Every structure is written in C-alpha cells, then in structure tokens.
Amino acid sequence: MSDPRILTIQDISCVGQCSLTVALPILSACGVETAILPSAVLSTHTAGFTGYTFRDLTEDMPKIAAHWQKEGIAFDAFYTGYLGSAQQIQYVEDIFRTLGRGQGLKIVDPAMADNGKLYPGFDQAFVEEMKKLCFGADIILPNITEACLVTDTPYQETYDQAYVQALLDALTARGAKTVVLTGVSYQEGRTGVVVYENGKQAYYEHRRISKGCHGTGDVYAAAFTGAMVRGLSTYDAARVAADYTVLCIEKTVGDPDHWYGVKFEKAIPDLLRMLEEAAG
Numbered sequence: 493m494s495d496p497r498i499l500t501i502q503d504i505s506c507v508g509q510c511s512l513t514v515a516l517p518i519l520s521a522c523g524v525e526t527a528i529l530p531s532a533v534l535s536t537h538t539a540g541f542t543g544y545t546f547r548d549l550t551e552d553m554p555k556i557a558a559h560w561q562k563e564g565i566a567f568d569a570f571y572t573g574y575l576g577s578a579q580q581i582q583y584v585e586d587i588f589r590t591l592g593r594g595q596g597l598k599i600v601d602p603a604m605a606d607n608g609k610l611y612p613g614f615d616q617a618f619v620e621e622m623k624k625l626c627f628g629a630d631i632i633l634p635n636i637t638e639a640c641l642v643t644d645t646p647y648q649e650t651y652d653q654a655y656v657q658a659l660l661d662a663l664t665a666r667g668a669k670t671v672v673l674t675g676v677s678y679q680e681g682r683t684g685v686v687v688y689e690n691g692k693q694a695y696y697e698h699r700r701i702s703k704g705c706h707g708t709g710d711v712y713a714a715a716f717t718g719a720m721v722r723g724l725s726t727y728d729a730a731r732v733a734a735d736y737t738v739l740c741i742e743k744t745v746g747d748p749d750h751w752y753g754v755k756f757e758k759a760i761p762d763l764l765r766m767l768e769e770a771a772g
C-alpha cells in the first residue's frame with residue numbers, strides 16, 4: 493500500500509507564519525506527503541498588517557482539480573484552513589466529492605473568526621457556506637467563536653461547562669461528526685481542547701501562556717492533521733497538537749518584534765519526539 497497523501501487547501505500569506513507557510517512545513521516534518529491548493533496569495537495575513545495584497549485564486553481551483561482528476565491523482569485525507577470566499581468553499585466541496593481515495597478523511601478548520609469577531613472580509617454568506625463544509629466533514633476544529641457562528645449561538649466571552657456542552661450539542665445536532673473544540677478555558681492561566689467523538693467527550697487542559705498569538709490555530713490544525721494521518725487517536729492527536737502549540741508560543745513570547753506569528757520551526761524537534769512517544 494502506498495503512503496498516505498493529503499491535500500491541504502488554504503491561502504499563502506507570504507509573510508506572517510500562518511496558513512500554508514506553517515501547514516506545509518509541519519505536515520512535511522510529520523513525514524506526510526502533502527499536496528497544496530492555494531486559495532489566494534496575500535503579501536501578509538490580515539490580522540495586524542494593513543495594505544496587504546490579495547490575489548484571488550478562486551478561478552484556478554476547479555481547473556487545478558480537473559487536471560488532477562484527469563491524471564488520476566487522489567488523496568487519502570483533506571485538510572482545509574482559511575478560505576477566501578463562499579465560492580471557494582463550494583469548490584472545496586466538489587474536491588471532497590471527486591478527489592478522495594479510500595476513506596478520504598475530511599478535516600475542516602473553519603478558520604474565519606476569533607474572540608467573538610469574524611476576520612476582515614468575511615460576511616454571513618461565508619458563514620452559511622462554512623456551515624455546510626463543517627457539517628459534511630469528518631473532523632472539525634472550531635474555536636469557540638467559530639462554533640458559535642456555525643450553530644447561530646450568541647458568543648460569550650466568559651462561559652462555563654454548561655455553555656460549552658450546549659455548543660457541542662448544537663454542533664452534533666446539526667451533523668458535526670468528530671469535533672475538536674479549541675481554546676476552551678475555564679480558569680486563568682489554563683486552556684484546553686474538548687474532543688468529542690462517537691458520543692464520548694474528553695477535555696485536555698494545559699497551560700495558557702498568553703492571549704491569542706496569531707497563527708496558533710493554523711499551527712494547531714496542521715500538527716493535529718499530521719498526527720491523525722500518522723495514525724494517532726483523535727484524542728492523542730489533539731493532545732500532541734496542543735502541547736506543540738504551547739511550546740511554539742513559549743518560544744515566541746519573549747520577542748516583542750515577533751507579534752505576527754509563532755516560532756513554530758523551533759519546536760519541530762519537540763513535535764517529532766511527542767509523536768514518537770504517543771505512537772508508543
């Protein structure tokens with residue numbers, strides 16, 4: 493049997509350590525063959541920089557997919573991150589339908605919002621399309637804000653376990669299969685992820701170094717995907733990805749000039765060690 497090959501679909505932010513510039517190196521480091529479909533090319537990400545360029549690649553997406561189909565190229569898993577428009581989400585849905593092989597595991601990070609707010613440029617039409625992508629996926633990785641948006645739940649800055657349970661119930665009632673809900677924090681200095689799968693859920697809590705570093709959602713999702721494709725359980729993949737993300741933040745916070753992303757490269761040896769340990 494050939495090694496697993498995955499496809500990740502998200503933008504290239506040339507500078508800023510997010511989306512493809514973190515997904516590809518992390519997945520490669522995990523030893524996973526990764527094809528890319530860039531949804532757009534930006535000079536930087538949109539969170540903190542101004543005046544960035546944005547080359548929309550929507551039109552190229554179905555052409556690239558059609559070429560792959562003609563060549564008989566297919567993927568064992570898909571991982572989507574930041575997408576630029578509702579139209580792009582529809583193309584991703586087509587790709588999920590036509591380019592899977594075997595199980596064709598669909599991992600969707602609905603990267604569109606944080607801290608109660610949509611990222612610049614997104615609107616309700618985008619959210620509506622993202623709901624369809626999430627509820628057709630095998631695994632979704634929303635943060636609390638994104639989970640609220642796809643379930644039409646009012647966002648609360650402070651919350652308790654009952655609120656998180658209601659969010660998970662709303663996600664599964666709408667068709668979510670496996671859910672890794674990120675950034676779930678019940679006490680100062682601590683945060684974690686809730687993993688829901690097959691009717692069971694578990695919470696992995698860990699230290700919280702600082703509030704909202706840019707790009708950590710992408711670092712987390714890429715490490716999670718790499719760990720899943722290497723055969724870890726969903727919980728172990730969620731745990732290793734969380735520990736790796738914390739290390740990346742720790743390696744960054746002492747450097748105030750490095751506000752735009754995290755130094756994920758410096759913790760790659762730790763990620764590889766944790767993956768080996770989790771595999772036993």
Ligand code: PXL
Nearest residue numbers: 510511537538539574611707
């Ligand atoms: O990290 C998510 C992300 C990805 N790509 C672009 C972004 C952001 C977050 O703001 O702006 C272009």
